[in-house]
Amino acid sequence: MNLKEIYKENGAFLEGHFILSSGNHSQYYLQSAKVLENPKTAEKLATALAEKIKESGLEIDTVCSPALGGLLAGYELARALGVRFIFTERKDGEMQMRRGFTVEKGEKVLICEDIITTGGSALEAGKEVEAQGGEVVGFSALANRGFCARVGSDLEQKENCKLPKDKPMFALEDFIFDIYSPDNCPLCANGSQAIKPGSRGN
Numbered sequence: 001m002n003l004k005e006i007y008k009e010n011g012a013f014l015e016g017h018f019i020l021s022s023g024n025h026s027q028y029y030l031q032s033a034k035v036l037e038n039p040k041t042a043e044k045l046a047t048a049l050a051e052k053i054k055e056s057g058l059e060i061d062t063v064c065s066p067a068l069g070g071l072l073a074g075y076e077l078a079r080a081l082g083v084r085f086i087f088t089e090r091k092d093g094e095m096q097m098r099r100g101f102t103v104e105k106g107e108k109v110l111i112c113e114d115i116i117t118t119g120g121s122a123l124e125a126g127k128e129v130e131a132q133g134g135e136v137v138g139f140s141a142l143a144n145r146g147f148c149a150r151v152g153s154d155l156e157q158k159e160n161c162k163l164p165k166d167k168p169m170f171a172l173e174d175f176i177f178d179i180y181s182p183d184n185c186p187l188c189a190n191g192s193q194a195i196k197p198g199s200r201g202n
Helices: 003-009 032-036 040-057 070-083 122-129
Strands: 013-019 023-031 064-067 084-089 094-097 109-117 133-142 169-174
Touching: 003 013, 003 032, 003 122, 003 169, 013 040, 032 040, 032 070, 032 109, 032 133, 040 094, 040 133, 040 169, 064 070, 064 122, 070 084, 070 109, 084 122, 094 109, 094 122, 109 122, 122 133
Parallel strands: 064 084, 064 109, 109 133, 133 169
Antiparallel strands: 013 023, 084 094
């Protein structure tokens, strides 16, 4: 499976000048919603990700995703794994479990995002699961931006990865793009105007 080609075919591999959710800038952006709007494609990707996870032998009771970006990927992954799906959402700036969702003490939960960059939102969702008494057994995403180490990749974990080193992270592929701070962005220096195509602030 060539994940990059799938993103390109679905108009989800964007090139330009973008503001990432971290506030940094990049020439490229992955718009997973454009890939996941096709249920057959979503099922195909989730099934491939589920196979990687099953091969590891990891025991999972539930998949949990942080809203909004991880919802479709997480739901399809839970379906492929044959387990329950729940999600957290941000309220008053904090990731919370709402809508009647509960986690049993010791319930084994896999956190799923569409894309993991530094893993900040995934980690927040995981902390909420743990606060409810659940056990976070790992993290997953369709794509990994290359800051966090994933199962099956030779990439080493970078300092800005927020995910714990003692929990496995699964993804289909690594996407490594140059990222710039707003005050040191060559695209800005060339007069380009950055846009924010993601779910936050748009």
